[in-house]
Amino acid sequence: MTDILIKNLPILVVLCPLMMSLIVVLIPNIFFSWLLTFASTFVAFIFSILLYQEVQIHSTISYALGNWAPPLGIEYVIDKVSIFPIIIITLIGFLTTIFSSKMMPDEINETSISKVYSLWLLAIAGLIGLVTTGDAFNLFVFLEISSLASVALVAMGAQKDKQALVAAYNYLIIGAVGATLYVIGVGLLYGITGTLNMADLSERVVDLKNNKALIAGFGFMIVGIMVKAAVFPMHIWLPRAYAYAPSAVSVLLAATATKASLYILARILFSVFDIADNLIINTLSYIILPLSIIAMFAGTIMAVYEKDIKRLLAHSSVAQIGYITLAFAIGTKASVAAGFIHMFNHALIKGALFMAITSISFYIQKRVTLSNLSGLGRAMPITFFCFVICSLSLAGLPLTAGFISKLYLIKASIGADGLWIAILILFSSALSVIYLWKMIEALWLQQPRKEIIIKENPTIYISLLIITFLNIYFGLDASFVVDSSIEAAEKLVGVSK
Amino acid sequence: MISFENLILITLLSPLLVCLLTPLLSSKPILRDILGPFGGIISSWGSIQLMASILNGEQPRLELLQIAEGISISFVVTPLGAIFGLVASVLWIFAAIYSVGYMRGNKEKNQTRFYIFYAMAVHAALCIAYAGDLLTLFIFYEVLTFSTYPLVTHKQNEMAQKAGRLYMSILVGTSVILLLPAIIWVWVVTGSLEMSQNGVLDGKMNPKYAPYLLAMFVFGIGKAALMPIHKWLPAAMVAPTPVSALLHAVAVVKAGVFTMLLILTNVFGIDFLSKTGASNWLVWLASFTLLTTSIIAIYKDDIKARLAYSTISQLSYITLGGALASSMATQGATLHIITHAAGKITLFFVAGAIYVGAKMSKISELNGHGKSMPLIFLAFFVGSLSIIGVPPMGGSWSKFFLMLGAAESGYITVIAVFCISTILNAYYLMEIPARAFFFKKEREVKIKIPILITIPTLITCFLTILLFFFIEPFENLTSIMVSKL
Numbered sequence: 014m015t016d017i018l019i020k021n022l023p024i025l026v027v028l029c030p031l032m033m034s035l036i037v038v039l040i041p042n043i044f045f046s047w048l049l050t051f052a053s054t055f056v057a058f059i060f061s062i063l064l065y066q067e068v069q070i071h072s073t074i075s076y077a078l079g080n081w082a083p084p085l086g087i088e089y090v091i092d093k094v095s096i097f098p099i100i101i102i103t104l105i106g107f108l109t110t111i112f113s114s115k116m117m118p119d120e121i122n123e124t125s126i127s128k129v130y131s132l133w134l135l136a137i138a139g140l141i142g143l144v145t146t147g148d149a150f151n152l153f154v155f156l157e158i159s160s161l162a163s164v165a166l167v168a169m170g171a172q173k174d175k176q177a178l179v180a181a182y183n184y185l186i187i188g189a190v191g192a193t194l195y196v197i198g199v200g201l202l203y204g205i206t207g208t209l210n211m212a213d214l215s216e217r218v219v220d221l222k223n224n225k226a227l228i229a230g231f232g233f234m235i236v237g238i239m240v241k242a243a244v245f246p247m248h249i250w251l252p253r254a255y256a257y258a259p260s261a262v263s264v265l266l267a268a269t270a271t272k273a274s275l276y277i278l279a280r281i282l283f284s285v286f287d288i289a290d291n292l293i294i295n296t297l298s299y300i301i302l303p304l305s306i307i308a309m310f311a312g313t314i315m316a317v318y319e320k321d322i323k324r325l326l327a328h329s330s331v332a333q334i335g336y337i338t339l340a341f342a343i344g345t346k347a348s349v350a351a352g353f354i355h356m357f358n359h360a361l362i363k364g365a366l367f368m369a370i371t372s373i374s375f376y377i378q379k380r381v382t383l384s385n386l387s388g389l390g391r392a393m394p395i396t397f398f399c400f401v402i403c404s405l406s407l408a409g410l411p412l413t414a415g416f417i418s419k420l421y422l423i424k425a426s427i428g429a430d431g432l433w434i435a436i437l438i439l440f441s442s443a444l445s446v447i448y449l450w451k452m453i454e455a456l457w458l459q460q461p462r463k464e465i466i467i468k469e470n471p472t473i474y475i476s477l478l479i480i481t482f483l484n485i486y487f488g489l490d491a492s493f494v495v496d497s498s499i500e501a502a503e504k505l506v507g508v509s510k
Numbered sequence: 511m512i513s514f515e516n517l518i519l520i521t522l523l524s525p526l527l528v529c530l531l532t533p534l535l536s537s538k539p540i541l542r543d544i545l546g547p548f549g550g551i552i553s554s555w556g557s558i559q560l561m562a563s564i565l566n567g568e569q570p571r572l573e574l575l576q577i578a579e580g581i582s583i584s585f586v587v588t589p590l591g592a593i594f595g596l597v598a599s600v601l602w603i604f605a606a607i608y609s610v611g612y613m614r615g616n617k618e619k620n621q622t623r624f625y626i627f628y629a630m631a632v633h634a635a636l637c638i639a640y641a642g643d644l645l646t647l648f649i650f651y652e653v654l655t656f657s658t659y660p661l662v663t664h665k666q667n668e669m670a671q672k673a674g675r676l677y678m679s680i681l682v683g684t685s686v687i688l689l690l691p692a693i694i695w696v697w698v699v700t701g702s703l704e705m706s707q708n709g710v711l712d713g714k715m716n717p718k719y720a721p722y723l724l725a726m727f728v729f730g731i732g733k734a735a736l737m738p739i740h741k742w743l744p745a746a747m748v749a750p751t752p753v754s755a756l757l758h759a760v761a762v763v764k765a766g767v768f769t770m771l772l773i774l775t776n777v778f779g780i781d782f783l784s785k786t787g788a789s790n791w792l793v794w795l796a797s798f799t800l801l802t803t804s805i806i807a808i809y810k811d812d813i814k815a816r817l818a819y820s821t822i823s824q825l826s827y828i829t830l831g832g833a834l835a836s837s838m839a840t841q842g843a844t845l846h847i848i849t850h851a852a853g854k855i856t857l858f859f860v861a862g863a864i865y866v867g868a869k870m871s872k873i874s875e876l877n878g879h880g881k882s883m884p885l886i887f888l889a890f891f892v893g894s895l896s897i898i899g900v901p902p903m904g905g906s907w908s909k910f911f912l913m914l915g916a917a918e919s920g921y922i923t924v925i926a927v928f929c930i931s932t933i934l935n936a937y938y939l940m941e942i943p944a945r946a947f948f949f950k951k952e953r954e955v956k957i958k959i960p961i962l963i964t965i966p967t968l969i970t971c972f973l974t975i976l977l978f979f980f981i982e983p984f985e986n987l988t989s990i991m992v993s994k995l
Contacts, residue, residue, distance in 0.1 A: 411649040412649065417578065419690075423690065423691055424694045443683055443686050443687055489575065489577060491577050491581070492577075496578075496579070
């Protein structure tokens with residue numbers, strides 16, 4: 014029994030939320046639909062832990078879907094690289110589901126809740142599928158599953174604020190363009206190589222150096238994924254989508270959605286194609302590197318001038334995605350590892366910040382803007398405490414997870430003779446202190462306009478506390494994140510560098 | 511016999527315990543106020559033991575926490591660290607007593623918060639003193655900055671907030687943008703964050719880049735207050751005087767120059783510096799700062815502002831001593847950490863005493879008040895003599911060694927800089943007792959100085975004299991520090 018379970022884990026981790034989403038939609042009761050969602054995300058999380066242990070033993074697990082052997086059939090690959098985003102997605106999915114239990118009924122009609130949870134599970138399943146699959150076209154399928162489910166989730170925000178419809182529409186159109194570009198790229202590659210399996214692709218593209226169709230196909234794929242990953246300047250869908258989505262959805266999307274696409278980006282850049290190839294070197298140093306640096310500053314500066322806190326955090330996400338793509342663009346083993354470290358830590362940090370802000374908005378029953386925040390820190394000490402810790406983590410203060418990211422990122426850039434990059438990274442993170450400080454100052458130092466009494470709700474702050482604890486824990490004992498990121502990077506670029 | 515690991519823990523944790531216990535005792539002011547001096551005594555006892563162990567040729571170390579491979583929080587007692595640790599913990603006893611007198615005498619608000627962050631800052635300073643690797647050093651350097659922010663903005667008015675913003679942006683900005691990448695650069699070049707007695711860069715770093723790395727360190731260590739990043743120190747003077755006395759004359763600024771000396775000796779290594787000449791430019795920058803700020807000090811009428819500029823100038827002595835890259839100058843610079851600390855804390859204590867006792871903060875107001883506050887002004891006089899470097903005060907030793915060091919490394923001009931600066935020191939410091947004792951009194955002021963202020967002031971004043979006669983153990987420590995080179 015356990016053997017069968019272990020053997021089928023790669024598909025089970027996807028199927029568990031996917032199947033449950035079909036069941037949840039039929040259940041009219043709010044509590045039971047939540048409970049089933051909770052159960053399936055929890056099981057998915059357990060599966061991902063089991064998978065992690067398996068990967069430690071076997072290093073790569075290949076699963077042939079329906080027993081059709083790859084490269085003809087669809088292959089699911091779990092290795093030391095892909096296990097990393099799987100853990101992020103299932104962990105955050107599980108924590109946000111706990112978080113959503115109070116937030117959803119507050120923002121969504123009773124009748125739509127089970128549908129929302131169904132979409133919720135669909136989005137999570139899509140994201141997990143995205144990172145487990147080893148098939149370029151199957152990847153497109155999951156990309157669309159997760160995007161369409163996310164778009165629908167964002168649109169649910171319209172029950173509170175009609176702006177959500179515009180946001181969802183933007184997200185839909187731009188996301189569809191991205192997906193189309195990606196699938197055109199896959200088509201071109203299929204045309205010249207005759208395979209859709211990524212491992213197979215990577216062997217066949219070696220012989221096709223300087224093939225025009227290959228370069229075009231690569232370009233389409235990369236741009237398509239960059240749209241999904243919200244790499245500057247293809248990020249314009251992101252701030253609105255994050256800002257107007259229902260609270261729990263913002264948290265889920267901010268922490269996981271772009272991470273999965275960033276992982277795909279790394280996989281295509283380093284695993285399907287070869288980093289020693291001129292095509293990749295040029296793409297990295299002339300396209301992704303400059304865009305990442307612009308993103309770092311543009312996102313931060315936009316955040317400094319933003320008054321609406323959810324949008325502010327979304328702009329800051331754009332900047333943080335810049336750090337991750339910058340790490341990929343440097344293209345050494347150390348820097349790719351740094352990118353993975355930041356991917357993990359940023360999921361924890363941004364998830365926590367969005368949780369804190371959306372719970373504040375739940376307590377005061379208003380959109381959270383800078384002026385709304387004044388003096389709230391004293392009224393909600395636990396939420397405020399978590400918010401401060403995670404802000405410090407975002408700023409990269411020592412002994413928090415964010416510091417570990419910055420440390421490795423800077424070490425990697427100095428190690429690659431990029432002292433100026435290191436200085437730019439630090440300069441932009443110093444700028445990020447400005448907007449963080451503005452929020453903390455408003456929460457703590459300003460006097461409230463009228464006396465506010467708020468009773469903090471344990472079901473809301475429990476997941477916030479857990480995720481804040483993780484922010485500190487991974488700052489004090491980072492060996493799990495660092496070691497597995499270095500292993501992942503070794504697997505991706507180790508062969509050539 | 512307590513193991514060295516526990517000894518380090520005791521020394522470091524006693525201020526932290528004070529910091530944690532203070533809020534619990536906020537309703538019992540007497541107990542709360544005793545905590546500080548009590549913690550200081552325990553911590554000083556620990557730091558004296560640690561210093562003795564160094565003199566016996568041992569090297570206490572403590573590995574506290576492993577964050578990831580190659581990154582850990584660890585503590586090592588070096589001769590230089592032992593000296594800084596001793597200075598910070600011993601002076602904390604007196605500063606803690608003094609701050610009780612000051613805070614009560616001045617009826618300040620939020621006293622509990624004040625004591626919490628005061629102890630926190632001392633904790634951070636001690637952790638810097640015993641930091642075993644560059645990352646630990648950086649972490650507690652930041653903790654020190656953050657823990658002093660609530661002290662600088664203690665008055666919570668517009669001016670204090672403005673000063674606090676300047677304070678934070680300079681100190682955090684420089685350390686994050688320059689110090690951190692410099693540390694990581696060393697990490698990349700040498701492959702570890704460890705430091706060693708002989709420096710770690712020799713043979714690993716291209717000498718061509720050494721001046722740039724040094725520049726990143728020099729401007730990254732904002733707490734050493736070299737021009738042009740010195741502005742935060744005068745701004746920090748809005749804080750209550752005990753903060754200026756312990757933190758902005760001893761703990762914070764000395765943490766800056768301590769870090770600077772540590773980087774110069776244990777990261778670059780004196781040999782490497784003198785061989786490559788990487789620090790030549792620093793000699794001139796420090797000399798420039800030293801003279802310019804002395805001149806600015808002359809024009810400051812506010813006592814604390816004048817003392818602040820005097821501090822910047824004296825800190826440059828220490829940086830200059832390190833930059834000269836000779837063993838004699840390094841010894842002088844290290845001794846100057848002690849002698850200047852004892853002297854300057856006395857001067858600040860006096861400034862605070864005058865403020866609490868007579869509500870005066872301008873030098874021009876002091877005319878003729880010497881007779882009504884004789885002990886206080888006498889203490890100021892003695893402290894000034896030590897800063898100027900007149901025997902039989904402790905300050906004479908460090909200046910002596912610094913001048914010898916300048917001669918040893920062949921910088922004749924620097925000797926002239928020291929001489930000119932001594933004259934300037936005498937000019938701006940002696941004006942204060944001179945006005946107090948020899949000028950005619952312009953108005954009568956009612957004077958009431960709490961005993962808890964007078965006593966610590968006299969003790970630290972006495973320490974400056976004592977240092978002249980008992981400099982030997984410290985001199986031995988500094989020679990251990992340079993002998994292994």
